[in-house]
Amino acid sequence: MIYSWHNEHWNRLVEQADRLPHALLLAGPQGGGKMDFARALAARLLCETAGGTAEACGKCPSCTWFSAGNHPDFRLIEPGSDELDGADDDTEPTTQKKKSEQIRINQIRALDDFLGIGTHRQGARIILIQPAEAMNQATANALLKMLEEPSSSTLFILITNNKRRLLPTILSRCQTLNFPKPSVSQALAWLRESRTPHAEDLLAHAGGMPLAAIGEAVNWERLDGFYRDLAQLELAGPVTIAGRWESWLKENKDGEASIDRRTLVIWMQKWVFDLVIMKLCGLAVFHAHKLQEVRAAAGRASITALIDCYNELLRIKAVSQHPLNPRLFLEDMLSRYARAALSGR
Ligand SMILES: [Zn+2]
Incomplete structure (x- = not known):
């Protein structure tokens, strides 16, 4: 094709x-x-x-x-x-x-x-x-x-x-x-032709790459849940949220969803990346559709803690496919993010 x-x-x-x-x-x-x-x-x-x-x-x-x-x-x-x-x-x-x-x-x-x-x-x-x-x-x-x-x-x-x-x-x-990378208009035209819902949001989240965007369309509801969970991280705590995310990974074994640990780390990286960019220049790259949420989250965090967190995520991504306990893996990642996310207060 x-x-x-x-x-x-x-x-x-x-x-x-x-x-x-x-x-x-x-x-x-x-x-x-x-x-x-x-x-x-x-x-x-x-x-x-x-x-x-x-x-x-x-x-x-x-x-x-x-x-x-x-x-x-x-x-x-x-x-x-x-x-x-x-x-x-x-x-x-x-x-x-x-x-x-x-x-x-x-x-x-x-x-x-x-x-x-x-x-x-x-x-x-x-x-x-x-x-x-x-x-x-x-x-x-x-x-x-x-x-x-x-x-x-x-x-x-x-x-x-x-x-x-x-x-x-x-x-x-x-x-x-x-x-x-194709132009945004070419990519969006193709996604719309392929009847991809939430085309603009998915394209932004996929860094402008249309096939990656369409690949993530099946995870749209998860992605939405991911943001909801991050927004209530302080209230619910990393342990509860890690439990919920772990259940997403389990479904993957039955072939019901294409989500794995690495994908969750990448979502987290994109989120933290945008918090940094928001603090530096008031923009978001992967979350142009969620500017308000990004701005609010960035406001609660300090830039140095966010950059540290981003670097930790790089290391976490490198081991994401190792046979680690998934619950502990997610708890660790969420606790690190929680520390950074509330560091500016
Ligand atoms: Zn032929």
Whole structure:
């Protein structure tokens, strides 16, 4: 699927389909639809009938394989997609308990066989790697060898949310396409077209990234409850509120909600960030829809305590996926916030 804010990239790439570089790097903040763009581009380049700037036909044999996830000339490399091969990987420790967040070197080495033979459909051969920053140095170097000796009609598409975390040698082998944040009007038009309720509020809370906003739409009621709870934190106390939030996490196990500890820490970070911004310049970035509440909360807190709290939240986020007692984790986070929130009185 191609979003309106990607049209320019799309038209240019598809028009030059027969003289694309060997490696493209799609770089930009998360939540703008880079992965959808990359998949649409791969499908289009493999499609056997589409012409002009049209998207893949969706009907030819190639498109049928692609959408079934088994096109013989396409590989998707992402973290955790090759758990078994990781077991005898001598360069990285294997943590079988936890799903890997890294792309393993064996996943890249396995491409040797794929690149060594001709293409099945006499067309393009495409390798999509996402996110590219999930490769450690050894893995990135294994990829680099392949980028240095490109085989014909092969296109590597790398996706990154953070270009600065990639090796300069990788960057230098790729043609970078920047995927900046879409304009507010483009993003809102799309959200409204997708019939997303509370589009403006969700977009602000998602930092202007429309796919992230739509992803959070299912959590709207929780988010609303989150603000209500913060407003009555002094009255109810961190323990009561931690208990309520813990019940939100439990529902997640049944697949009823997409909320996890990390999401709650991020919500808290955005809230505290806006309290700081409110104190500094009278604005709110993520809560433009809640200016009154932000102003009131900022008025009760001191700026130094808020900045300390923000730094603590960074540390808390880093351990949010560790197997900690969820109740204690939330109590700890809320107590720290409560201290900061009432520090200016
Ligand atoms: Zn097709």
